Amino acid sequence: MTAERIDGKEVAASVVATVTEATKKLIADTGMVPGIAVVIVGEDPASQVYVRSKGKRAEECGFHSVTHKMDETTSEEDLLAMVVNLNEDDAIHGILVQLPLPKHIDEGKVIQTIAPEKDVDGFHFINVGKLGTGETETAFVPCTPAGCLVLIKRALGTDDFSGLNAVVVGRSNIVGKPVANLLLGANATVTIAHSRTKDLPAIARAADILVAAVGRPEMIKADWVKPGACVIDVGINRIDAPEKGEGKTRLVGDVAYDECAEIAGSITPVPGGVGPMTIALLMAATLSSACRAAGVTPPKI
Numbered sequence: 001m002t003a004e005r006i007d008g009k010e011v012a013a014s015v016v017a018t019v020t021e022a023t024k025k026l027i028a029d030t031g032m033v034p035g036i037a038v039v040i041v042g043e044d045p046a047s048q049v050y051v052r053s054k055g056k057r058a059e060e061c062g063f064h065s066v067t068h069k070m071d072e073t074t075s076e077e078d079l080l081a082m083v084v085n086l087n088e089d090d091a092i093h094g095i096l097v098q099l100p101l102p103k104h105i106d107e108g109k110v111i112q113t114i115a116p117e118k119d120v121d122g123f124h125f126i127n128v129g130k131l132g133t134g135e136t137e138t139a140f141v142p143c144t145p146a147g148c149l150v151l152i153k154r155a156l157g158t159d160d161f162s163g164l165n166a167v168v169v170g171r172s173n174i175v176g177k178p179v180a181n182l183l184l185g186a187n188a189t190v191t192i193a194h195s196r197t198k199d200l201p202a203i204a205r206a207a208d209i210l211v212a213a214v215g216r217p218e219m220i221k222a223d224w225v226k227p228g229a230c231v232i233d234v235g236i237n238r239i240d241a242p243e244k245g246e247g248k249t250r251l252v253g254d255v256a257y258d259e260c261a262e263i264a265g266s267i268t269p270v271p272g273g274v275g276p277m278t279i280a281l282l283m284a285a286t287l288s289s290a291c292r293a294a295g296v297t298p299p300k301i
């Protein structure tokens with residue numbers, strides 16, 4: 001079997017198109033313009049790239065978009081003051097503080113200072129608790145896990161995973177745990193596996209839906225995959241690529257793509273799978289926040 005390649009770029013573009021249309025309608029009907037603020041502290045090059053892409057995508061969607069660039073030496077107090085200001089700013093519906101933060105700043109304290117109703121990353125305890133208790137109508141869900149669910153639902157052609165076994169490899173707060181909760185919410189039977197799990201390949205082989213979020217290049221091999229399974233690769237790992245020339249590198253996921261694609265029913269590539277979905281779902285979360293503020297039902301993504 002050769003798996004269907006799940007095109008995250010195409011699905012992300014369709015999500016952005018839905019958000020853009022709904023934004024036009026929200027503005028026409030209520031005058032409310034969705035607003036997003038992204039805060040970045042320091043000069044981390046990868047973070048700079050992400051933040052630029054977020055700003056660009058927000059403008060494409062027709063949002064009011066602001067980026068606050070703060071110096072590497074910014075104090076925790078000044079960053080907290082910035083967050084409090086944004087909490088109080090009625091033109092802003094989504095606040096994202098780009099992580100990682102410099103070492104002298106307590107990330108947890110910053111995240112818990114963001115107003116839960118503007119926490120489009122879904123990292124605040126209130127949103128984590130809402131997801132854990134199934135209050136997804138009013139929660140914000142972390143964007144990468146939310147993007148994974150959109151891809152799985154489209155690949156399987158259903159929103160209901162009743163009777164399906166889902167295995168999540170990885171137990172991070174940002175991906176593993178929230179994606180497991182979302183799968184459970186869609187009626188899958190969910191196992192969270194991790195580095196201390198006994199016989200990981202056998203557990204993975206029972207999965208109709210296999211989500212890999214471990215950060216280990218090409219760890220998941222063909223004999224870990226159940227024939228016909230839907231395989232979602234959240235990993236983004238840069239490895240040496242001497243075949244491309246000296247000092248060259250390439251991106252790979254946590255799944256050995258070529259060999260697993262022979263066995264799976266559908267599979268996401270890296271890059272071009274889950275990656276593009278994260279920003280698209282951030283836009284959807286910001287629109288939802290603005291819709292909630294305006295008392296309007298957000299579009300279904």
Ligand code: GUN
Nearest residue numbers: 096097098099100121143
């Ligand atoms: N850094 C890398 N990914 C993320 C994310 O999803 N949210 C935030 N705030 N920072 C990140």
